Amino acid sequence: GEDVEQSLFLSVREGDSSVINCTYTDSSSTYLYWYKQEPGAGLQLLTYIFSNMDMKQDQRLTVLLNKKDKHLSLRIADTQTGDSAIYFCAEYGYGQNFVFGPGTRLSVLP
Amino acid sequence: NAGVTQTPKFQVLKTGQSMTLQCAQDMNHNSMYWYRQDPGMGLRLIYYSASEGTTDKGEVPNGYNVSRLNKREFSLRLESAAPSQTSVYFCASSEPLWGGAGRDNEQFFGPGTRLTVL
Secondary structure (H helix, E strand, O other): OOOEEEOOEEEEEOOOOEEEEEEEOOOOOOEEEEEEEOOOOOEEEEEEEEOOOOEEEEOOEEEEEEOOOOEEEEEEOOOOHHHOEEEEEEEEOOOOOOEEOOOEEEEEEO | OOOEEEEOOEEEEOOOOOEEEEEEEOOOOOEEEEEEEEOOOEEEEEEEEOOOOOOEEOOOOOOOEEEEOOOOEEEEEEOOOOHHHOEEEEEEEEOOOOOOOHHHHOOEEOOOEEEEEO
16 A cells, blocks of 8 residues: 655754655655644644645745655755644545655754 | 634543543634644644535554544544543644645644643
8 A cells, every 4th residue: 555654753953954764655646745733733734735746835835746756745944843743744645535654854053 | 713622632541441532623614634743753644624514534543533523623532542542632723624725734832732641
């Protein structure tokens, strides 16, 4: 079945860039999503990318997609302490349910 | 506009006890979902409901039942709780089940129920 993998932890210093990586297996995915989960809360949609795009920029967020390698990344520029959270990669294809990765816990150090 | 609400927020059960987790949404969405979240495993889909009156199994349905009471409400029942069901449970809703584009597919999540089974 479909599988989405992510590294579980990432630590960065405040002001640096964070890069969270994700790999997926389903080549029929049409959209790939990044969700953010703050402590004690549910997931919230951060951004997404259509599978025929290579890059999408949304303010401090840059999403890169390498469809050939099935690799997705989320770059957060000028990372702030408020960005500390768990970030989930998710793939979505027509006729299928979302498949979520295990989540990457981002810790931002002062 | 409360979005997706879940009750209770926390619950402790003994093995073999039963309970129902409640979920309601006020966004007039057709589709609703129940997930469980376990450390290092992400979210796994338990059951989903494409519309009022329909429910389908997800990836991990064993030990659970669901009811789509009306368009707003989707409940999850544990008939005989087991320690393996200790988890955080999230309810979510969206407008299309499948076939949406981009942000249209967004699932809106409730705050979660933290369940411990002793």
